[in-house]
Amino acid sequence: MSASRHELHTLAGPYALDAVSDADRAGFATHLSECEQCREDVREMREAAARLGLAASVMPRPDLREQTLRAAFASAQLAPVVPAAAPSPPGLLAEKDLVSEAQNSPGSPADTSAPEPGAAAASGVTGWQRLRGRAGAMRPPARISLAAAAVLAAVAAVLGGVTSSALRQLDRSKQQDHLIAAVLSAPDRVMVTAPVMTGGTATLIMSHQAGAAVFTAHGLVALPSTEGYEIWLMGPTGDRAAGMVTPQAGGMAGPEVVRGLRPGDMVGVTVEPARGASHPTSVLVVVFKPRP
Template sequence: MSTADLHTLTGAYAAHALERDEREEFERHLAHCPACTQEVAEFTATLARLGSAEAVPVPDGLKLRVMASLDTVRQEPPLGPRPASGPARAGLRRTWPRFALAACLALAATSGGLAVQQHREAEQARARAAAIQQDQERITDLLTAPDARSTSTKVAGGSGVATVVWSHERNAAGFLASEMPPLAQGTTYQLWFADGATMRSAGLMASPTGALLLSGPLDGASGVGVTVEPAGGSLHPTGAPVLLLPVT
């Protein structure tokens, strides 16, 4: 697929509508294309707003009103063969409204739960999109610093590339990666500033591909390392770095 074609996939990627091969190829492109990264963030935020606009909270007291109506509201009989007469029909008349209204109550409760869940997911997506956009703006600022420098290395165990860009004038650094090896469930990549023999945390990677502005100041660090840590990160590295890029 040509680069021009890849530029047209930002909306489909944000909507999770790409096939696996297309998604992986686009993510490789995304790691090196600030314009597409920005557009994906904007599409994601727009989709989140649309989802939030459609979510309707369950009205207060709905369950109480439906339960109170079980013995008073009659349900229209279904179309079809004429119902039986006599005692059987009377029993059906007594029990059918309860079953019908119970089903309506279950449907209302389910719909309300889905609406709340969709609203929560939309808020989370909006927060993620805002964070991505903010990071992109800061990384762009870092890349345009007069003294900006960078170093790259291939990622062991895969075909990806990791890059560190830094600026002493901005006192900041950023990390860009494509196709880092996937991790086992319950683990995450954690970045560190190397201050000689001491490592200080610089943030967690949400995915094996993407860009991250490292948290905390550069403060003369000699390098940036990446380790595999339990989900949520660690106070100190628990293993040897899988990557260590010099910052000079």
């Protein structure tokens, strides 16, 4: 262990320069969480490396400004990281609630307004599930688009509870509300639930018409503050980062809007450094695959 530990120490320089393979990066990121000296080393070296970048500054075309601002303001922001807390009773209750609800309505009719296109199947035990009776929230478009707030409440109900901080976070971005509404009201929406390898259950509601999906989870394992769950769109043209989710009390996470969904995309989740990665660097803990 100490030999490999020494090996890891020597990666600080390459790591600060991003001169490591994805595998090395993942290994070192884990090491960093338990090596204070390494964190300090990396911090200092990154300050120096940043100046190499500053020295190369060039002005972008002026028209990129408007374009970039518009794209940003239309994008959801990640919730602040809440200091890690032990799962609290409310969270557990919410989770239990969801389970018992599911058990109480095993035969509840599937939402007939949700078609079953060849859209998605979850790898894993649970597999493909259609929207159940509890999803009274899945209403036709006209009703769903009435009020973003109602949609949010509906989402909360469907997904078995959302923390109030998550709701406040959602409240901040009208665009996100609209997108959630668009996904929930899209005729081609499908909902998939799958177990998360490391613990917990993830749910994805996706719509190719809306070009987006809504991700939520409960019972997720808490991660060290240096790590987070990152959502990926994985398609024929490569992997795209689609947002970080941070479990709150009881391992609740989301709803997180996954934008830019394209036909053929899989949606997966990996554990990454808290600031996110640009490509998945660890195993997928859950993946929703398009149906062949």
